[in-house]
Amino acid sequence: DTGVSQNPRHKITKRGQNVTFRCDPISEHNRLYWYRQTLGQGPEFLTYFQNEAQLEKSRLLSDRFSAERPKGSFSTLEIQRTEQGDSAMYLCASRGWDTEAFFGQGTRLTVV
């Protein structure tokens, strides 16, 4: 069990560019979450997948954000037309039916 893996660890992008992050959950976990954390705040829920189905999306997830989990395995989070306010740590977590959520190390996005 290698834990939850997120790539890249850091991403610097120019405003207006699109970015995509990847999350590889713990293999037997069917539940996957994306959270966003900004300085001085706790993680804020963005979206939740159960297997390949996206069951909940936060209103924080504007139409510039899209997440997928094809085949219920890895997940991607794409941000289109990035804005400076998108700068944050993006955290992925996975969870089994009888476990708590295990978080990855996160992807730190800086929009310049």
Place this chain on the structure above:
Amino acid sequence: DQQVKQNSPSLSVQEGRISILNCDYTNSMFDYFLWYKKYPAEGPTFLISISSIKDKNEDGRFTVFLNKSAKHLSLHIVPSQPGDSAVYFCAASLSGTYKYIFGTGTRLKVLA
């Protein structure tokens, strides 16, 4: 609307003494509570949890207390060790939902 609040941004404690981290919540429907610990450049890691049917849960040096009438929970660490220095997040969830709602965190520093 901050449903989970950690009003102390930081706490310093001498090694060997007790650390008490506090958390308040506003939604009386929350029925499951967790504490996560976060070191710099790492994702949050699960520490301990408690269901609303209990008022105490203990795991080694860590004990979580829940006071439902006051909508308050606390994490006690005894004895505190320098390796406990981290940011601690309180989180809450509702049955039938999938997400955790996190507080803003308390930075604990244990002084050797």
